[in-house]
Structures are given as structure tokens and as C-alpha cells.
Amino acid sequence: MRTQAAQALRRLRSALPGLAAAALLAGCALALSGGRTIYGNPTGAVPLELPEELGPWRGERVWFCTSNQCARSWLESDLLRRRREDAEDAGEDPAALAPAEPAALPCPACGAALAPISLGELTLLPDSTPIFRRIYRRPGHPDIMATVVFSGIERRSIHRPQVCLVGQGNLILDEYTRDTRTSLTDPSLTMPLRVLEITHPDKDPATGRVLSQSPGIYAYWLFNPEHETVHHLARFARMMYDNCFRAYRPRWGYASISIARDPARPDEWQDALDEFIPRFRPLIDGVRARLDAERAIPLRLEGFSAGANVYEGTNAPVSGR
């Protein structure tokens, strides 16, 4: 009898943290379900531009085919070059071509429309998710794709890449936190980045056999006006606390860097990252400071708030319709 009672007590004790968390969540949900005012301007424009020039790198836009059969991506300069070549092949004078808006050009491979956001992002992200992206190129160095995605009222905008990348057919070979230089002159100044070493098996569509591997590096961190972290759980805890107890719901940003890995030079990404981040990070510091200046802007929410998720800016492509 006594042992049974002791066992029951032990079970209760081990369940307590879970019960406490559930009670906290339920209390939060109840507190947040009525009308209330929040702060931090999560529907406003995101004051960020990714520049065309970043030190020795030139930044280009990238365009995505909207056909799921094709789903290729194109650098803007390649699209415009192909357009000139097509004109030449047709016996026209390329200099006489009207300036082209890449959004109006068809996919060179299949002819479908192009979009500034990939099909996967269009499908996965909630509507009105702002996405800033450029591919930075520098002769003799690997291309660097920099992407910054922001959450709004909706927080599903920021996905764990460990899930997303695998969903896109990548394998994660290794994962760790890496101290990365934030200064070109002082090597002691660093910040943590979460690094995923990945590879994408390129398969024969007919047989499914793996023909080759495309290895790459995916590095990221998360930030809001007040905090930075490389841990999604830390972001969740912070978001829950700010939302429940401070009525503070600023946008969170998710900055990621993708670099293809040349098997002949498997470690060149390390130098690329250490030279790129000191120039890239000030852009993020800038947008954090500008978002912080908007912390007192109030927003009235009624009931559950997903319907209030909008993007009021015009400076970034957004997901959804």
C-alpha cells in the first residue's frame, strides 16, 4: 500500500513540470484571447535593404520558377543576358530592347512565370511574410546567398531549418555553433552562428538513383530588437514571456547564409563567412535599432490574432497572395 502511494507521488512529481507548463500555456491562451493592445509594431514595414554592394561583393536578386515541375532559380543578370542573346539569335539589336522587369520575363527553361519567392516558401510561409534576399558574388570566391525572413503577428514564418532543409531533400551531415568574426580588423570580436553542414543528393528522376551530391553550408541566427540567439527554443521562451507578461510582440528576424561547397576546397566557406559577416551584420544591427525605435507603437488585437497579420511595407517581396 505504502509503495503504491509512494509510486503515485513519484509519478505526480515527475509530471509536475509538464503540468506547470501546460497550465502556463492555458493561462496565457486565456489571457490573450480577449481584446488587448500589443506593442512592437509587428505589422509595420521592415526598415531593411540588402545593398547591391557589400564590400568586394556584388549583390544580385534571384528569381524562382513558379512551375513545380521545373522549380529552377535564376540570377537576375543571367535572365537579362539570356534575353539579350535571344534577341541576337532572332536577328534583333539587343541595344534596342526596352529595359526588362525580371518579374515579367518567363522562366528560360520552361516558360512559366517567375517570382521573387520560391515555391516552397510560397507554400510553407504564412501570408504577408517579408523576405529579403540577395546572392552576393565575388570573383574567385563562392557565391553567398543571404536571406532575412521576418515573423509578424504570425510566428510560423520562422521555420526550424533542421525540418525545412530535410523537407527539401537535403541531408544534414553535421550541426554545431561556430564563433564567427564580426570585425575585419579585430579577430577577437565574434558572434555565434548555428552551422549546418548539408548535402543535396541529385537523383536521376527516372530511376531515383543518386547521381551526385551538392554539398553546402547553411548558417543562421535569430534576432529581435532586444535579443539574438542561435536557439529556436530560446526564441520561443522569449516570445512567450514577452507576449504574456509585457504585451511586447516585435517582429523576429531570421538571417541565414547559404554557401555551396566545392569538394576540391571544402573549407573555403570558413574564410568566406569570416569576411562576409563583418559586412553583413551591421545591416542587421541597423534594422534591429530601427525596429527598436518602433517599440511604443500600439496595435489593438481582438480575439486570436492571426487575421491581423499583414505587411505594411513595399520594400520586400512577401509570401502569400
Ligand SMILES: [Zn+2]
Ligand atoms: Zn521553369
